[in-house]
């Protein structure tokens with residue numbers, strides 16, 4: 086069991102305008118699982134993933150990550166993120182002035198790798214995601230699919246316990262989406278990575294261990 | 308290759324270059340203004356030191372030989388000369404006065420030094436083969452009928468209205484009286500490159516004081532075993548004269564000619580520092596705002612606030628050091644090309660460099676604190 090959430094609640098705004106983006110959600114995710122999160126726009130998927138990924142602090146509830154109860158008041162959440170979590174974003178969020186290789190290396194330097202180790206591992210990872218010949222390309226010189234592969238390499242680089250991907254294919258065409266999802270399958274097989282993906286991509290559902298449907302901040306079916 | 312802060316600087320190079328230029332210009336100005344004041348301080352002391360006198364005597368209540376208006380009658384000469392501890396016959400009556408001699412129909416700035424040849428107060432650096440000394444007055448003491456030749460020795464920096472050197476044999480006019488230039492000196496200047504103009508004491512009395520017997524001051528040396536401080540006290544007790552040591556004279560002249568009038572400039576220098584700090588603060592702030600998404604992403608993937616603040620600080624430090632270094636370099640270059648005497652002090656340069664560096668870095672640090680406000684959630688959102 087890598088993630089255990091109990092009664093996680095996140096509200097935004099105040100008074101009448103208050104929105105309960107995630108409403109008393111409890112769930113567990115086992116090591117090696119591929120979990121897909123689905124639901125209508127605005128139902129709270131991104132908020133849930135941010136809570137589980139220790140980017141947001143919940144208003145209520147408890148989160149246990151890798152056997153450790155998160156102490157929101159006393160703990161440096163950035164440390165939890167760099168040690169245990171990888172993120173893939175809808176808009177890639179690569180650093181524009183760094184090459185593909187450097188984008189991975191910077192994440193590893195943040196994660197505490199030495200420069201030498203980081204460079205070696207970053208090359209391996211980019212080769213693994215099929216970008217061996219794009220190492221020195223800047224994000225602006227890469228296609229959307231290639232950028233998202235760099236993102237996956239970056240997310241994997243610090244050996245996270247779990248990867249959260251928020252709509253990684255939303256800005257890709259269908260062929261690039263297919264390719265990216267093949268990569269996800271391949272990573273699953275090769276490394277048994279635990280992955281939580283928010284996606285509307287249908288074809289991945291048959292590979293998933295679980296599909297979670299959300300509505301109005303709650304988990305509808307699991 | 309993974310110095311992210313350097314890559315970022317190359318990526319945003321226009322901004323980096325402009326910020327650095329801003330710092331360079333301000334540092335150069337701060338140093339130049341300091342150099343101008345320092346140059347003034349040096350020049351204001353130059354003549355006084357060159358006389359090698361250590362007793363400076365002016366009229367009681369005048370406020371000092373150079374800083375107030377002092378007229379002395381020659382009778383004190385005997386009294387001072389006979390004060391124990393004053394070097395025998397070293398007392399030299401002197402006229403030291405701002406004047407505007409007319410050259411080729413145009414007035415120019417200068418300071419008249421009227422003294423007795425052979426006594427203290429004359430030029431120390433005459434240029435060889437550039438004329439001769441003026442012909443001295445006929446008598447050692449004052450006689451109304453004594454008419455010394457109208458001859459002067461000028462500093463080579465004294466120029467005609469068109470900027471040319473005044474030739475030996477040239478003529479200048481003071482108080483409507485014609486004076487012949489018979490010799491030239493080198494680098495004998497008062498504050499702000501004001502050239503000195505040497506003439507016989509009697510000539511000076513003639514052109515400036517309608518041949519009256521007054522002088523502005525008397526200067527003298529002490530005997531080797533006597534302290535100037537003690538002698539000054541003793542001379543002062545006379546009640547009709549005001550005596551000062553060399554140090555006292557220098558202090559009051561520096562205060563009167565440099566420190567007091569330059570207060571506004573000192574204030575301006577502090578303002579320039581403030582401007583340098585504000586430039587760095589503002590640009591860093593704006594850049595940080597612009598990089599919100601990038602910063603949010605770095606935070607989301609686990610970078611600590613410290614890591615990101617350091618990233619920005621490294622850039623600030625690099626820009627500040629480059630700006631300060633180039634500023635110092637440019638200031639020294641400009642000091643050499645400046646039309647007036649500018650002397651940038653090395654110690655002051657290091658102090659200015661350190662303060663400027665600290666000011667710029669503090670500004671950058673203040674602005675970089677904005678990083679703490681960036682929400683890593685931004686990484687999940689679309690364009691701002």
Ligand SMILES: Nc1ncnc2c1ncn2[C@@H]1O[C@H](COP(=O)(O)OP(=O)(O)OP(=O)(O)O)[C@@H](O)[C@H]1O
Nearest residue numbers: 097098104105106125126127128129130131132133
């Ligand atoms: N910072 C915020 N301030 C106020 N409301 C917010 C904030 N973030 C999210 N919300 C609201 O919380 C709800 C859930 O948002 P969330 O982004 O989690 O939805 P989502 O399921 O990811 O939607 P989408 O599929 O469009 O990405 C939405 O109604 C949204 O407007």
Ligand SMILES: [Mg+2]
Nearest residue numbers: 130131132251
């Ligand atoms: Mg979303």
